[in-house]
Every structure is written in C-alpha cells, then in structure tokens.
Amino acid sequence: MAIKKDLSIEYLGVKFENPFCLSSSPVGSNYEMCSKALEAGWGGVVYKTVGIFIADECSPRFDNGNKEGTPWIGFKNMEQISDKPLEKNLEMMSKLKKDYPNKVLIASIMGSNEEEWAKLAKLVTEAGADMIECNFSCPQMTSHAMGSDVGQNPELVKKYSKIVSEATHIPVIAKMTPNIGNMEIPAIAAIEGGAHSISAINTIKSITNLDLDHLTAMPVVNGKSSISGYSGAACKPIALRFIAQMKQHPKLKDVEISGMGGIETWRDAAEFIMLGCRNLQVTTAIMQYGYRIVEDMISGLSYFMEEKGFNSLDEMVGIALPNIIPAEELDRDFKIIPKIDDEKCVGCGRCYISCFDGAHQAIDWDEEKRRPVINDNCVGCHLCLNICPVQGCITPGEVKFKEGREPHDVIFKTKYE
Amino acid sequence: METKQKYLTEAVPSFTPRTAMEEAARCLLCHDAPCSKACPAGTNPGKFIRSIRFRNIKGAAETIRENNVLGGICARVCPYDKLCEEACSRTGIDRPIQIGRLQRYVTDQEKAFGMKILKAVEATKEKVACIGSGPASLAAAAGLALKGYKVTVFEEKEKAGGFLTYGIIPSRLPQSVVDEEVQYIKDLGVEFKFNCKVGKDITIEELRKEGYAAFFLATGTQLPKTIDIPGVDLDGVTTAVDFLAAAKPNNGDIEVGENVVVIGGGDVAMDCATTARLLGAKKVTVLYRRTQEEMPANKEELKFAQSLGVNFAYTFRPGEILGKDGKVVAITGEGTDGESKIQLKADKVIFAIGQKADDLKEIVADIELNEKNLVVADEEADCKTNIPYIFAAGDVVNGGKTVVHAVAAGKVAVDSIDEYLTSIREIEATDKEVAAEKEGAR
Ligand SMILES: Cc1cc2nc3c(=O)[nH]c(=O)nc-3n(C[C@H](O)[C@H](O)[C@H](O)COP(=O)(O)OP(=O)(O)OC[C@H]3O[C@@H](n4cnc5c(N)ncnc54)[C@H](O)[C@@H]3O)c2cc1C
Ligand SMILES: Cc1cc2nc3c(=O)[nH]c(=O)nc-3n(C[C@H](O)[C@H](O)[C@H](O)COP(=O)(O)O)c2cc1C
Ligand code: SF4
Ligand code: SF4
Ligand code: SF4
Numbered sequence: 001m002a003i004k005k006d007l008s009i010e011y012l013g014v015k016f017e018n019p020f021c022l023s024s025s026p027v028g029s030n031y032e033m034c035s036k037a038l039e040a041g042w043g044g045v046v047y048k049t050v051g052i053f054i055a056d057e058c059s060p061r062f063d064n065g066n067k068e069g070t071p072w073i074g075f076k077n078m079e080q081i082s083d084k085p086l087e088k089n090l091e092m093m094s095k096l097k098k099d100y101p102n103k104v105l106i107a108s109i110m111g112s113n114e115e116e117w118a119k120l121a122k123l124v125t126e127a128g129a130d131m132i133e134c135n136f137s138c139p140q141m142t143s144h145a146m147g148s149d150v151g152q153n154p155e156l157v158k159k160y161s162k163i164v165s166e167a168t169h170i171p172v173i174a175k176m177t178p179n180i181g182n183m184e185i186p187a188i189a190a191i192e193g194g195a196h197s198i199s200a201i202n203t204i205k206s207i208t209n210l211d212l213d214h215l216t217a218m219p220v221v222n223g224k225s226s227i228s229g230y231s232g233a234a235c236k237p238i239a240l241r242f243i244a245q246m247k248q249h250p251k252l253k254d255v256e257i258s259g260m261g262g263i264e265t266w267r268d269a270a271e272f273i274m275l276g277c278r279n280l281q282v283t284t285a286i287m288q289y290g291y292r293i294v295e296d297m298i299s300g301l302s303y304f305m306e307e308k309g310f311n312s313l314d315e316m317v318g319i320a321l322p323n324i325i326p327a328e329e330l331d332r333d334f335k336i337i338p339k340i341d342d343e344k345c346v347g348c349g350r351c352y353i354s355c356f357d358g359a360h361q362a363i364d365w366d367e368e369k370r371r372p373v374i375n376d377n378c379v380g381c382h383l384c385l386n387i388c389p390v391q392g393c394i395t396p397g398e399v400k401f402k403e404g405r406e407p408h409d410v411i412f413k414t415k416y417e
Numbered sequence: 418m419e420t421k422q423k424y425l426t427e428a429v430p431s432f433t434p435r436t437a438m439e440e441a442a443r444c445l446l447c448h449d450a451p452c453s454k455a456c457p458a459g460t461n462p463g464k465f466i467r468s469i470r471f472r473n474i475k476g477a478a479e480t481i482r483e484n485n486v487l488g489g490i491c492a493r494v495c496p497y498d499k500l501c502e503e504a505c506s507r508t509g510i511d512r513p514i515q516i517g518r519l520q521r522y523v524t525d526q527e528k529a530f531g532m533k534i535l536k537a538v539e540a541t542k543e544k545v546a547c548i549g550s551g552p553a554s555l556a557a558a559a560g561l562a563l564k565g566y567k568v569t570v571f572e573e574k575e576k577a578g579g580f581l582t583y584g585i586i587p588s589r590l591p592q593s594v595v596d597e598e599v600q601y602i603k604d605l606g607v608e609f610k611f612n613c614k615v616g617k618d619i620t621i622e623e624l625r626k627e628g629y630a631a632f633f634l635a636t637g638t639q640l641p642k643t644i645d646i647p648g649v650d651l652d653g654v655t656t657a658v659d660f661l662a663a664a665k666p667n668n669g670d671i672e673v674g675e676n677v678v679v680i681g682g683g684d685v686a687m688d689c690a691t692t693a694r695l696l697g698a699k700k701v702t703v704l705y706r707r708t709q710e711e712m713p714a715n716k717e718e719l720k721f722a723q724s725l726g727v728n729f730a731y732t733f734r735p736g737e738i739l740g741k742d743g744k745v746v747a748i749t750g751e752g753t754d755g756e757s758k759i760q761l762k763a764d765k766v767i768f769a770i771g772q773k774a775d776d777l778k779e780i781v782a783d784i785e786l787n788e789k790n791l792v793v794a795d796e797e798a799d800c801k802t803n804i805p806y807i808f809a810a811g812d813v814v815n816g817g818k819t820v821v822h823a824v825a826a827g828k829v830a831v832d833s834i835d836e837y838l839t840s841i842r843e844i845e846a847t848d849k850e851v852a853a854e855k856e857g858a859r
Contacts, residue, residue, distance in 0.1 A: 003479070070442070265471045289446060293471060300473035391435040417434050 005302035009313040011279040012171035018043040023281030024108035031092040040291040044104030048082045049135045050089045051110045055080035063218035065208045074234030075284045076208040090127040097128035110135040112145040121167035137177035137202030140228040151177035154189035161193030176200040183242045184249045199258035201239045203229025232284035236262030247276035266300030276318035333405035335380030339397030351384035359383045424669045424695035428588045432522040441469040455504035457825040460485040462516045478527035482534040486559040492520035493590045537606045540567040543630035548615045551579020552820045553635035553811030556827025562605040573614035583662035586688045616780035634809040638772035648738025653745035657685045657769035674765035677701045681769030682712040689767045690727045701727045706734040796826035799833040
C-alpha cells in the first residue's frame with residue numbers, strides 16, 4: 001500500500017527508473033558498492049572517475065564545516081580520481097552493466113592529454129557504459145593538466161569534449177567546476193565541442209577551518225594542508241544558482257542538465273528538478289548517511305507529486321525557471337509588516353536585538369511584559385521572522401504600499417517551516 | 418487551567434514541525450536501530466525517525482501505520498522508558514530520543530494531511546469473529562480485514578477500545594484518538610456488534626452455525642482483584658476498573674469524594690490518583706506496600722501525579738477500612754517494618770492492585786486454562802489454544818501487560834489465523850478436485 005509513483009525519466013535518451021544517481025566519488029568506487037546502492041533503489045551510478053593517472057592519496061583527507069550543534073553543513077575532501085588500476089575499474093564496470101542491465105551506468109573519465117581522453121572514452125564505451133561524464137572539474141589534482149584547471153579554460157573544455165564525443169557513440173556529459181564566475185562560458189564551449197549535456201557542480205575550492213595548534217588548514221597532513229573541494233548541503237544554494245543561470249541562457253536552455261551539490265532529501269531533489277535538471281547526483285549525503293537515504297527520496301518525492309497532482313517528473317522539469325527573474329524586475333512597490341503572536345512568543349528578545357543591531361530599529365522592547373512591539377520604522381525586511389526561534393510566532397502580516405505606488409494584488413508566503 | 422480541563426487535555430504538548438526536526442536531528446540513525454528491535458509491535462522507529470530527518474513525514478506515517486494500526490494510541494500510552502527508548506543508543510551520549518512523542522507528531526500530521534494509508538480490500542474470505550474490542554482485537558481485526566476476511570468484533574460494552582476507552586486517563590489518551598483509530602478500522606470493513614457478550618448474548622456454537630470459521634479471543638482481564646480486609650464492603654470502597662470506567666466515558670463528570678486513598682503502586686494506581694485529583698478530590702494518598710524505588714509505575718506518570726500534589730505513603734499495606742453508617746470514613750495502614758501505623762481519613766478507597774480474567778468457561782466450556790484462569794496459548798508464536806479454530810491473545814493470555822504487547826499479539830494472531838484458514842481452504846479444494854475427478858472417471 002506504500003505509495004510509489006512512477007519516477008522514471010529520460011535523460012539523454014536513456015530511461016532511468018528514477019533520477020537518483022551516485023555521483024562520481026568514493027560512494028561508487030567498486031562493484032560491491034555500486035551493487036549495494038542499486039539494490040537500495042538508486043536509478044544509476046556515475047562510477048568513480050577513472051584515468052590513466054592513478055591517484056596517490058593523503059591521510060587524513062576530510063574535514064567538515066559545522067555550526068552550533070550541526071556537523072556536516074559542508075564537507076571538505078582532498079581526494080582525486082580513482083586509486084585503482086584502470087583495467088580493474090573497467091572489469092567492474094562491465095560486470096555491473098551485465099548484472100544490472102536496467103540500471104544506468106555512467107563512466108566518469110579524466111585524461112591529461114588528447115590521447116588519454118580518446119583512449120579512456122573508447123575503453124569505457126567497450127566496457128558497456130551507457131554514457132560518459134568528462135571530469136573537467138576536480139579542484140585538487142596534483143597535476144595541472146587535469147581537473148578544474150581544465151574546466152576553467154573554455155578552449156581546453158571544447159577540445160577535450162570534441163575528442164571524447166568523436167571517440168564514442170554514447171552520450172557525453174561535461175562536468176563543470178563552480179570555481180569560476182560564469183559557468184555558461186565553459187558549458188557553451190563543451191556543447192560546441194560536441195558534449196550532449198552538462199553536469200554541475202563539482203566541489204568548491206575551500207579552506208573549511210584552521211587548526212589553531214598546527215597553524216594550517218584542516219585536515220592536517222604532516223603539519224600542512226591544501227585548499228580543496230567543499231561539497232554537501234552548504235553548496236546547494238551555489239549549485240542551484242549555476243544551474244538556473246545555465247538553464248536561462250539562450251544557448252543552453254535546451255541542453256539537458258544533471259544536477260548535484262548538497263542533495264540530501266526529496267525536497268532538495270524537487271528543487272533541482274524544478275530548476276531544470278533531468279537527472280540528479282549525490283555524494284556527500286551518502287558519505288554521511290549511507291545509500292538508504294534514497295528510500296525517503298523516492299517515497300517523499302512520490303508523496304509530493306501525489307499532493308501537487310504531478311503525473312510525471314517531466315511535468316516538473318524547469319517549472320520554476322520563469323519565476324527566477326533579474327533583481328531589477330522585482331516588484332518593489334510594497335513592504336510586508338511582520339505580525340508577532342504574543343501568545344506564542346517566549347520573550348527571548350532575539351528579534352529585538354537583531355532588528356536593532358542588524359536592521360532598522362523597528363522593534364521596541366516592552367520591559368514590563370517582556371514582549372517585542374513593532375514600530376513605524378519597519379521596512380518589512382523580515383530579519384526578525386528569520387531569527388525567531390518559535391515556529392509560527394512571527395509571520396508576514398499587513399501589506400503596505402510605498403507612497404505614491406498603485407496598490408495591487410501581491411502574492412506572498414504565509415507559512416514558514 | 419481548570420483541573421477538569423486538565424483531565425481532558427493531553428498533558429504532554431505536541432511537537433511543532435521545527436521541534437520535531439530538532440528531536441529527529443538528535444537521532445543517531447543507527448545501523449541496526451536497537452529502538453526498532455525493542456518495539457514489540459515492530460512499529461520501526463529507526464525507520465520513521467529517519468524519514469522525519471529526511472523531511473518525508475508522509476513516508477514516516479506510512480511506516481507507522483503499516484506496522485501498527487494503533488500507532489497514534491501507542492504513541493501516547495506505551496511505556497517507552499522500558500521499551501524503545503530504553504534501548505536507544507543516544508542514551509550513551511545523554512538521553513534517549515523522545516520516540517513516543519515523535520510517533521505522536523507523525524500520526525497527528527497524518528491526520529492533518531487527511532491521509533488514508535491502509536485501504537479496505539474486498540472481503541472474499543471466511544468470516545472471523547473477534548471477541549472483545551481491546552487493542553489485541555482491534556489489531557487482529559484490522560490485519561484480518563486487510564487480508565480479505567469478513568471480520569466482526571463482538572463487544573459486551575457500549576463502546577470499542579477495552580481499557581483504551583474504559584481505563585487509560587484522557588490526559589494521556591484522549592477519547593478522540595481512540596475513536597479515530599477505531600473508525601479507521603471500521604473503514605477497513607470491520608463490523609462491530611456492541612452490547613453483545615459472547616457466552617451470554619450469543620454463544621460460540623451459534624456463531625459457528627452462522628458461518629464463523631475462526632475465533633479470536635481477546636477478552637482481557639476485566640475483574641478487579643481486591644484484598645480480603647475488614648471493611649471492603651463499605652459504601653465508598655471501589656476498584657480501579659470501576660472507578661476509571663465510570664470517569665472516562667462521562668468526561669469526568671463523576672463524584673470522586675474529598676479524601677481519596679488509592680491502594681497500589683502501578684500505572685493503574687497512578688491513573689486513579691491523578692483522575693481523582695483532577696476531578697476535584699481535595700487530598701489523594703497512594704498507599705503502597707513497598708518502597709518508591711520498587712514501585713512499578715512509569716516514572717513520568719509518577720512525576721505527573723506528584724506535580725498534582727498526590728501524597729504517597731510507602732511501605733504501608735492496608736490494614737482495615739473503618740466505616741460509619743455503612744460508609745467509609747478512614748483506612749489504616751500497617752508498616753512493613755511491623756511497627757509503624759497510620760490512619761488516613763477517607764471517603765473513597767480505590768483498590769488498584771490488578772485485574773483478573775472473567776470465567777472463560779462461560780464463553781468456551783472446554784478451553785484450556787492455567788492456574789490463574791488465563792487461556793493457555795503462546796501469543797508470541799501463534800496464539801493457538803487447545804481448540805483449533807480458537808485463537809487467543811492479549812491480557813487474557815498474558816495476565817496483563819501493555820497495549821503494544823496486545824497489538825503485537827494481535828498481529829501474530831492475524832498470520833496464524835490466516836495460515837489456519839488457508840490450509841483448510843486448500844484441503845477443501847483438493848477434496849473437491851478429487852471428488853470431481855472421481856465424478857469424471859465414472
Ligand atoms: C487503568 C489502566 C491503565 C493502563 N494504562 C496503560 C498504559 O498507559 N499503557 C499501556 O501500554 N497499557 C496500559 N494498561 C494496560 C492495557 O490497557 C492492557 O494491557 C490492554 O488494554 C490489553 O488489551 P486486550 O485487548 O487484551 O484487552 P482489553 O483492553 O481489556 O479489552 C478486552 C475487551 O473485551 C471485552 N469483553 C470481555 N469479555 C467479553 C465477552 N465475553 N464478550 C464480548 N466482549 C468481552 C471487554 O469489555 C473489553 O472491551 C492500562 C490498563 C488499565 C486498566
Ligand atoms: C570525497 C569526494 C570525492 C570526489 N571524487 C570525485 C571524482 O572522482 N570525480 C568527480 O567528478 N567528482 C568527484 N567528487 C565530487 C562529487 O561527485 C560531487 O560533484 C560533489 O561532491 C557535489 O555533490 P554532493 O554535495 O552531493 O557531494 C568527489 C566528492 C567527494 C566529497
Ligand atoms: S572510515 Fe574506514 S577506512 Fe576510513 S579511517 Fe575509518 S575505518 Fe579506516
Ligand atoms: S524572537 Fe520570537 S520569541 Fe523571541 S521575543 Fe521575538 S517574537 Fe518573541
Ligand atoms: S536507537 Fe535511538 S539513536 Fe538509534 S536509531 Fe533508534 S532512536 Fe535513533
């Protein structure tokens with residue numbers, strides 16, 4: 001009786017039973033792992049990036065960003081591509097495709113020159129991959145002929161996309177680095193070179209924390225550390241922004257996108273889909289919680305579709321894009337004055353502090369009653385609503401039009417979680 | 418709040434979406450979730466808390482309801498501190514996850530969403546009678562209906578629920594929650610016959626003739642135990658079951674007296690004491706024969722009673738009930754040290770020292786009973802009695818455990834009854850085939 005909607009969706013002409021895939025990383029490094037993931041319900045895997053280069057990794061290699069009691073807001077890693085021999089990886093990919101013919105196998109490759117890219121493309125095609133993802137984006141390669149240094153260079157992206165797409169008959173995806181101002185530029189270069197799709201984002205160059213004893217970044221590797229990739233929930237806003245910008249670019253609007261960066265729940269998934277993704281990839285949340293998270297992604301997304309009356313994911317793809325508009329086009333005629341529920345208020349005064357020190361001194365503090373009172377200075381910024389620890393205590397109230405502006409209907413959110 | 422209102426309103430406030438998420442975020446999402454293993458009914462908290470954590474509240478509701486049809490009731494009445502929460506790994510860090518409260522949040526949301534997770538299936542199979550409408554029967558009836566049996570529940574009282582309706586205090590379990598979950602089961606196609614005592618108003622033999630192919634006996638333990646001390650027959654002396662069974666269906670509109678003494682130290686005693694206090698008694702004293710540490714009552718319930726100003730006299734057993742003009746005026750207590758003595762003014766004395774089963778021979782003459790007059794059956798394995806078509810579980814078998822144990826046993830009965838009736842159906846089918854073949858051969 002468990003509700004299960006048909007979550008199947010085509011991406012690059014291949015049918016996925018659901019859009020959820022492992023992204024290329026340790027979560028899909030060998031046969032055993034991919035097989036366990038597919039059994040758990042994932043629609044496909046992007047196998048850990050393979051190359052002629054074999055990675056020699058450092059230890060330790062991870063750190064996590066946190067705030068107050070919440071760990072893993074973001075995750076830093078110093079890993080490169082696969083640390084296994086190419087033949088071994090090809091063998092495992094073949095076996096995966098043979099044992100799971102209805103699941104989708106995407107091979108991620110990374111070369112350091114034209115010959116390597118062409119060779120890798122051929123080999124993974126022969127191994128039975130359904131598509132190829134070109135890793136132009138790992139930010140911590142020990143060789144500058146590879147990784148995000150390539151992804152930041154549109155000429156190289158175009159050249160390697162061309163070589164790969166000519167060396168294979170299966171669809172080619174170019175994976176973008178976010179360590180750049182405009183992702184549209186390398187993305188267009190990839191498509192012009194012959195790639196069929198874009199995937200985004202890889203990890204963001206970062207220093208998560210300094211170690212105050214060893215005076216270097218975390219993690220400490222024999223007293224030193226490096227700048228390297230940040231992923232996980234904290235990256236979602238950045239990923240969504242890049243994806244929306246690409247999907248809104250006239251040259252890219254019809255290009256299919258595989259999205260990733262901080263996906264943990266069905267809600268995150270719905271957000272990526274509504275901004276135009278036809279496929280979704282996940283790493284950090286799996287590293288933190290395991291493959292089992294796909295169960296709630298499938299169930300949650302099914303219930304959401306049921307609730308909103310969507311019959312297929314196709315109906316959802318890109319549906320939010322028209323509502324993301326340039327700042328200069330926003331309606332700036334009004335302000336919404338927040339409303340404070342004195343019954344729900346617990347009298348912490350945080351709204352008062354934040355409004356005074358960080359906004360417009362629009363909240364007075366009634367010392368007697370220990371309650372906030374909104375005064376005429378309020379500009380409707382809603383800092384207080386964001387601060388209040390009590391659910392449903394501060395909510396959007398009256399809509400007031402600025403002087404000289406024509407009153408009209410205003411759509412606004414009334415319920416906050 | 419007016420105390421009467423307090424009697425009718427749930428004492429523990431519910432979570433908001435935000436506080437529920439905060440609590441779920443404390444969950445360690447254990448690999449082999451010991452909480453789930455510790456739930457007798459298999460409600461699977463490890464899984465539903467994970468669903469909350471990943472913002473899939475509807476999926477969480479699905480897990481609860483599919484495993485435990487009385488999920489909202491159990492969320493409120495389970496002795497978690499001895500079950501799932503006792504097993505919780507988080508205890509090793511600070512304190513267990515509030516599993517019961519999260520379960521309640523999810524079932525409340527389920528209602529708010531108007532979800533119908535379990536859906537009626539067409540009843541094409543045999544007729545089954547469930548005797549009694551307590552949690553054991555309700556769970557069995559729902560499970561059997563979902564497997565396609567035509568199920569009728571026979572209940573001697575006016576309303577369904579057993580001790581859910583006629584026992585547990587509304588501040589812990591509001592009647593509306595019981596009524597909603599009973600309605601859920603009705604919506605699955607289960608029929609209820611009230612004011613019908615099996616053994617008196619109708620017999621099993623008669624029901625057999627009407628085509629009932631299997632029986633689930635879950636009549637609980639309805640008779641109160643008392644101790645034979647002087648004065649027990651005085652006016653004003655009552656039992657927990659009678660006292661509580663009068664209070665809840667009347668929304669607390671009963672005469673409780675001014676000075677109430679409750680004898681006993683279990684959850685039922687706590688319920689009597691808090692009920693008496695909330696319904697207007699000036700002074701309530703619990704008389705318990707052992708020490709506070711030995712008292713079996715749930716610690717939260719004890720705290721709740723204490724917060725209401727209930728007094729406790731530990732290590733005293735009841736001595737004698739004193740009366741005047743046939744009415745109670747006081748009760749004496751004798752210290753277990755052999756020396757101490759107390760005398761408490763009382764116009765009501767409530768015995769809360771346990772229940773026992775009715776005379777079951779009245780229902781089924783040749784059912785096998787043990788020395789405590791309980792039905793002999795293994796409720797964790799198959800609920801089978803000595804009579805092949807009669808199955809039994811719940812308090813009438815275990816002598817009095819908990820709601821969640823009753824639900825668990827009801828689920829066991831579903832599989833066992835289904836297996837029994839399926840095998841009969843198969844035998845009949847082969848018999849028919851053989852007959853038809855013979856017919857054809859002729
Ligand atoms: C005051 C009180 C508080 C409790 N508090 C808790 C608690 O907080 N948490 C917890 O887990 N447990 C609690 N319990 C225990 C729990 O209620 C029982 O373990 C549980 O109800 C047993 O379920 P059952 O289905 O076996 O029987 P019951 O709930 O006893 O139901 C049996 C039903 O069968 C009916 N019946 C009996 N004979 C016949 C007949 N011949 N024909 C037709 N109908 C018949 C009865 O009228 C009754 O409705 C409490 C018990 C009491 C008395
Ligand atoms: C430990 C680790 C190793 C990774 N290795 C690769 C890799 O080999 N190839 C690749 O294309 N991306 C790699 N990534 C990037 C992820 O595939 C993904 O793009 C990124 O982590 C964002 O998604 P997430 O927030 O779901 O983790 C790696 C990420 C992590 C955390
Ligand atoms: S997670 Fe596993 S591989 Fe990594 S350090 Fe711990 S034990 Fe070793
Ligand atoms: S932040 Fe919220 S709870 Fe705190 S004083 Fe302001 S309104 Fe009240
Ligand atoms: S045992 Fe406790 S911490 Fe572990 S899964 Fe269950 S509720 Fe969470």
